[in-house]
Amino acid sequence: MLITFEGIDFCGKSTQVKRLEDRVRASDRTVRVLREPGGTPIGEVIRGLLLDRAHAAMTDAGELLLFSASRSQLVQDVVRPALNAGTVVILDRYYDSTTAYQGYGRGIPLDVIHAVNRFATGGLVPDLTFLLDIPEDEIERRMQQVRHTGDRMESSGRQFYGRVRAGYRALAGKESRFRMLDGMKPVDDLERMIWEEVRQWLT
Template sequence: MSGKFISIEGIEGAGKSTQLQFIADYLRSHGKQVVVTREPGGTLLGEEIRQVLLKPTDQAMGEDTELLLMFAARSEHIKQVIEPALKRGDWVLSDRFVDATFAYQGGGRGIDEQRISELASWTLQGCHTDVTFLFDLPVAVGQTRVEQRQQQKDRFEQEKQAFFERVRICYLARAKAEPQRIKLIDASQSIEAIQQQLSQHLVQLVDNAAL
C-alpha cells in the first residue's frame, strides 16, 4: 500500500507550523505512520542549502541561483526522504513543496513559469502531492504576525509587502487552477476554526485512502 503526500503552503505569518503539528497528530491518531519534513531542507544537504537560502546577507543572491538551489535541495529531498517513505506506505507531511517555488520564485521574483515547470518536470519525475493545504490570509496580517514574533527575520521575511502580495496572488491562482488538489484554508480565522476546517478535509482523505 502506498502512502499519501501532503504539503502545506502559505505566506509568512499564515500559521503553518501550528497546523502542521495538528495535521500530524490527527493522522497518527488514525493509525498512520507520518514523516514530517520541510523545504528547503529535509536532508543533511538540504538543511545546509536552507541555511544559504535563508541567511540574511548584504550580498544579493541571483534569482536563477536561488531557483536552482531550491530544486537542488528538492531533488535530494525526494530521493532520500519522500519517495522511500511513500514506498513504505508512510504518509509524508511537508512544510512547503513545489507550489512554493512557483509562488516565491515565480510570483515573487518574476521568474517565468515555464522555466520553473521545466525544472519541476526534470526534478520531480512524477512526484506530486495528493493534497496541498494553502493557508491564506491578507499580507498585512501575516506581516504583523511576523513582527510580533520578535525574532530576526530571515532573507525572505525581509522582503517588502509588494513581494508577498505577488506571492499570494500566485498561490491563489494555483488554488483556483487545481481545486481538487489545493484546499484553500482561511488562515485569518481562529486556530480552532482552522482546525475544524482541516478536520473536514482530513477525514475525507483518510476515508478515501482506506477504500
C-alpha cells in the same frame, strides 16, 4: 498519501502541520513531517545558504536552483521511500512555493519554473495541498507579536508578498488538489477543517 501546506510567511503552516501530524498519528497511521528547504543533510546546508542574510546578493536563478536542489534530494532520499512504505507524508512547503515565490514573486518565467519543478520532483504531485491565505499586512502584525527579525527571504517587502499571495491564489484555482482556507480563522477551526478533508482521504 502526500499532503502539502502552502502560503506566505507566517500564514500558519507549521502550526497546522503539527496539529495534523498529531491527528494522523492518533488515527494509528505512520506519519512523517518534513520541511522545505531542508529535510536531508545536503538540504539543511542548502537551507542555511538560502536563509542567511549575508547572501542578499543571490541571483534569482541561483535561488531557484538551490531550492530545487534541496527538494530533489528530499524527494529521492526521503519522500518517495516513505510513500512507498505507506507512510502519510506531510510537507511544510513544496514546489508550489517555488512557483509562488520565484515565479510570481521574483518574476522568473513560469514555463522555466514548471520545467525545473518537474525535473526536481520527478513529477511527484501532492494528493492534497492546503493553501492558508492571509492578507500580506498580516505578516507584519504576526511578526511583531513574536518580535521576529526576518531572514533573507522575509526581507523582501510588502509588494513582493502581494505578488506571492496572488500567485498562490491563481495556482489554487487551477488544480483540484488545492484547498484554500482563510488563514485568519482561529487555529482550532482550521485544524478541524483540515482534519475533515484528510480523514475523508484516508478512509
